[in-house]
């Protein structure tokens with residue numbers, strides 16, 4: 002008992018110290034989980050308590066009691082931290098403190114005291130019985146012992162094992178527990194069940210209230226169960242901790258990996274020069290690009306480039322501004338500053354190239370040569386804008402191309418047909434998203450020289466934009482006065498376009514905006530007459546098409562008659578594009594025909610080759626005798642393979658059948674005897690079939706040559722390599738089979754009448770598609786006094802309608818002059834029609850034709866046969882000039898007109914025409930309608946009865 006008293010005494014002091022423990026925080030748990038295997042540090046703030054402890058220790062009383070406080074905010078979740086109760090814990094003394102203590106606590110040994118730090122080791126359980134002193138709090142206690150238990154109880158054993166196993170598992174996964182491992186392994190022999198339960202609970206890190214439960218539990222089995230619960234919970238926490246750690250580790254390592262890979266990628270890109278974002282790489286790239294043109298590059302451009310490069314360095318690589326600047330620099334450095342191709346002013350060379358590419362067009366070629374000659378004398382060819390005008394397909398674009406070739410300039414073509422946006426020419430401002438420079442800057446970048454030949458196609462079809470006027474922008478571009486400092490909106494630095502040679506093309510010159518037209522040198526390409534088309538077709542179109550189709554000239558023949566028929570019946574327009582299409586059509590069909598033939602040949606060849614090779618191999622093993630070839634050029638048999646290579650004979654069906662029957666000999670091998678018989682039979686068959694073997698050319702197309710004696714070839718084929726002469730299989734396109742290639746004629750003769758009836762006269766018209774003939778027909782609708790009137794049909798435009806009114810008046814005056822008593826016009830309602838009704842027509846040039854048609858009806862006289870006329874008429878009967886003389890003459894020739902009447906003012910145009918265009922025509926030039934009257938109704942014109 003003395004011992005107990007001693008203990009009690011000690012513990013009174015210790016307990017009083019414990020009143021301070023809540024302040025120290027971590028020491029709270031000590032009150033619950035102190036075991037003799039662990040040391041715990043606590044810090045005491047209560048000086049009185051500390052003094053008492055030091056005093057006790059000096060007296061070798063080194064034991065205290067440690068108790069957990071009730072309602073402690075750290076242990077009891079129902080107490081909100083910072084509340085009044087939590088705050089006042091430090092101030093608790095005496096009874097108040099006593100009431101707040103849990104009854105069961107731990108007897109702890111003080112192992113050291115350093116300042117306010119006290120190190121405790123727990124030993125056994127205590128229960129408070131009564132309070133002895135208030136400050137420091139001193140209490141009486143009972144020592145508690147576990148309830149007796151059966152050491153061999155299986156359930157207790159099993160539970161304890163489970164606790165141990167769980168603790169081991171936790172130790173494996175949780176590194177925090179490693180410190181405890183040592184203690185655990187050191188004292189493993191000292192463990193009994195209650196101590197194991199205490200140890201497990203002490204290191205579990207569970208809630209202190211739960212630990213207090215373990216402390217208060219005196220039943221060993223129950224205590225073990227409680228501990229097991231705590232360590233199992235700990236195990237789960239460990240697992241969660243592990244998975245959290247793993248996930249975080251993965252995330253971190255993933256990020257790190259990505260970072261590393263990115264860095265590597267950057268390094269690789271840089272190494273390969275692909276690094277786009279790298280500013281220094283970009284600067285180096287632009288610098289490198291600019292290096293060769295540095296000297297020729299204008300200083301103002303160099304300055305801008307330098308400024309932009311500096312700006313680029315300051316910009317964030319991911320910013321949009323950076324991309325804009327980079328794009329801008331890209332364009333700026335890509336332009337061929339000061340890089341010119343050497344111009345060739347050699348007239349002979351130019352003539353050669355122009356003749357090489359185009360037939361005829363002598364006047365056009367002459368104009369181009371003149372232009373080059375001027376360039377030679379001046380040393381430069383800029384300053385002029387050439388406009389090639391004419392109907393479609395007359396070669397405007399290709400003449401432009403030839404010009405570039407002749408002058409040794411790079412060629413660039415762009416079409417402005419329907420172009421309505423000025424930005425297409427002048428570029429967009431850089432600030433817009435997706436901004437692009439204009440066509441000219443694109444052209445310069447594309448061609449890589451600063452003096453290309455730029456062909457602006459379809460300039461007459463320029464659109465009218467709501468955002469600016471493209472014609473005005475073109476003016477700035479084309480005008481030699483302005484284009485030395487052409488300013489593209491995107492580029493924003495002046496570019497010198499004065500060295501660029503501009504060639505425009507147009508179908509109708511009148512449609513070109515006047516200020517533009519004013520600056521142009523118009524060269525008209527009128528269209529081709531039949532004779533010219535024949536030459537173009539023969540010497541140019543056919544040749545190029547044949548090559549394009551991979552056909553050899555000896556395989557095809559298109560006769561002159563077929564070509565003529567093609568031109569006259571299918572391709573009557575001014576240009577030759579349609580003619581080109583038709584020729585292509587013919588050649589495509591021929592190509593198909595040849596390939597089909599070639600494929601058949603190839604297949605049958607394979608069969609015969611296999612057969613022949615097999616037979617030869619058999620033969621050469623059985624009968625090595627060499628047999629001379631009796632065909633021309635035959636060779637001695639060397640081996641089966643050489644035979645296989647050389648044999649190129651095609652067999653007919655019957656031949657193949659025999660080959661197959663040979664092949665199907667029993668045992669798979671033909672006997673020598675049966676072979677001999679079979680071959681004889683084969684030869685007979687072939688003779689009967691009149692087989693014409695065809696030789697395949699290297700490209701798989703059957704080539705043709707001389708017919709061969711199939712008997713000789715086949716006879717030798719089983720022992721020798723066969724040398725078969727080619728069979729001619731020329732495809733001939735003639736008038737008779739032309740329709741098989743190009744279908745039925747599309748055009749029928751423009752001539753409706755052989756001899757025009759009374760009231761009908763042939764006129765000549767001009768359209769954007771070239772010239773054409775047209776009839777003006779006048780008929781009487783009704784007659785009666787004062788009924789004179791004029792009805793018009795045939796989709797006539799306003800000008801043509803007016804022209805008809807004028808014609809009516811002039812015709813009336815002329816009739817009055819010629820036949821004063823004839824009241825025809827005053828009393829007749831006339832109907833004037835111009836076929837074809839579906840085609841809109843306009844213009845004043847049919848004036849004289851209309852008058853003649855009306856007079857013919859009035860006087861009931863035919864006009865002269867094969868006569869056509871054109872000319873505008875004034876009210877007084879004067880004849881005014883018209884346009885498109887060449888086109889009209891070409892159209893007249895097509896309609897087999899022999900006599901043409903033109904206004905006198907057009908004589909100059911006529912004289913300029915080539916002799917072959919004028920050939921065989923009787924052309925009259927007139928000033929006044931009276932002259933036409935004489936020519937149309939001359940002495941041989943008789944009134945109709």
Ligand SMILES: Nc1ncnc2c1ncn2[C@@H]1O[C@H](COP(=O)(O)OP(=O)(O)OP(=O)(O)O)[C@@H](O)[C@H]1O
Nearest residue numbers: 358359360393394395396397398399537541577578
């Ligand atoms: N005199 C000629 N000699 C040889 N080939 C010609 C001749 N005239 C035109 N061609 C050929 O006719 C085809 C059409 O010519 P191109 O495309 O130049 O016509 P275009 O007048 O520019 O037509 P569009 O007004 O429709 O643009 C080209 O293949 C061209 O080579």
